[in-house]
Amino acid sequence: MTTGATVWLTGLPSAGKTTIAHELAGRLRTEGHRVEVLDGDEIREFLSAGLGFTREDRHTNVQRIGFVAELLARNGVLALVPVIAPYQDSREAVRKRHQTNGTAYLEIHVATPVEVCSERDVKGLYAKQAAGELTGLTGVDDPYEAPESPDLRIESQNQTVQESAASVYALLSERGLA
Numbered sequence: 410m411t412t413g414a415t416v417w418l419t420g421l422p423s424a425g426k427t428t429i430a431h432e433l434a435g436r437l438r439t440e441g442h443r444v445e446v447l448d449g450d451e452i453r454e455f456l457s458a459g460l461g462f463t464r465e466d467r468h469t470n471v472q473r474i475g476f477v478a479e480l481l482a483r484n485g486v487l488a489l490v491p492v493i494a495p496y497q498d499s500r501e502a503v504r505k506r507h508q509t510n511g512t513a514y515l516e517i518h519v520a521t522p523v524e525v526c527s528e529r530d531v532k533g534l535y536a537k538q539a540a541g542e543l544t545g546l547t548g549v550d551d552p553y554e555a556p557e558s559p560d561l562r563i564e565s566q567n568q569t570v571q572e573s574a575a576s577v578y579a580l581l582s583e584r585g586l587a
C-alpha cells in the first residue's frame with residue numbers, strides 16, 4: 410500500500426484552494442496514487458448538512474472533515490482538503506489527530522490577498538457582502554487566522570494554477586509522499 414497523507418489547503422474564499430486541489434489530484438492520479446478531494450461545498454451538503462458559518466459550526470465542520478481525511482490518509486489515500494478552516498485552534502486539533510495516529514499531515518496556506526480574492530469572486534460572495542446581502546464572510550467581516558508556520562505558502566496571484574499545484578507536488582515528493 411502507498412503512503413497516504415492529508416494535504417489541507419486553507420485560505421480565503423476564491424483564494425484558489427479548490428482549483429489547486431483538483432489540478433494536483435489529476436497529476437497524482439495519473440501517477441497511480443489513490444486520491445480523494447474533500448470539497449468543502451460537497452461536505453456541507455452531506456456530512457455537515459445543517460451547519461452554518463458561526464465559529465462553533467465552522468469548528469465542527471473542520472473537525473468532521475479532519476476525521477474523515479485522517480481515516481482516508483491512514484489507509485493509503487492522499488486526501489486533499491480545500492476547506493477554509495479559518496481558526497488556528499481548529500486546524501491545530503486536526504493536526505494533533507493526525508500526529509496521534511502517526512498519519513502524515515501537510516498544511517498549505519493559499520495566501521492570496523483578499524483584494525485579489527474579491528476580484529476573482531468565483532461564487533459572487535464578496536459582491537453579496539458588499540451589497541449587504543451577506544454577513545460573516547471570511548476575511549471581510551469574519552475572522553481568518555492565517556497560519557503562522559504552514560508547510561507551504563502559495564502566492565497564487567503570482568503563479569499559474571499549474572505552478573501552484575506543482576509546488577504542492579514538490580513538497581509531497583520531498584517528504585516521500587508522492
Ligand SMILES: Nc1ncnc2c1ncn2[C@@H]1O[C@H](COP(=O)(O)OS(=O)(=O)O)[C@@H](OP(=O)(O)O)[C@H]1O
Binds near residue numbers: 467532544
Ligand atoms: N459566510 C461565509 N464565509 C465563508 N465562506 C462562505 C460563507 N458563506 C458561504 N460560503 C461558502 O462556503 C464554502 C465552504 O466553506 P468551508 O466549509 O470551506 O468553510 S469553513 O472551513 O467551515 O469555514 C466556501 O467555499 P470556498 O469559496 O471554496 O472557500 C464559500 O464559498
Ligand SMILES: Nc1ncnc2c1ncn2[C@@H]1O[C@H](COP(=O)(O)OP(=O)(O)O)[C@@H](O)[C@H]1O
Binds near residue numbers: 421529531566570571
Ligand atoms: N495560481 C492559481 N491557483 C489557483 N487558482 C488560481 C490561480 N491563478 C488564478 N486562479 C483562479 O482563481 C480562482 C480560484 O477559485 P477556487 O479554486 O474556487 O477558490 P477557493 O476554492 O479557494 O474558493 C479560479 O477561477 C482559478 O482559475
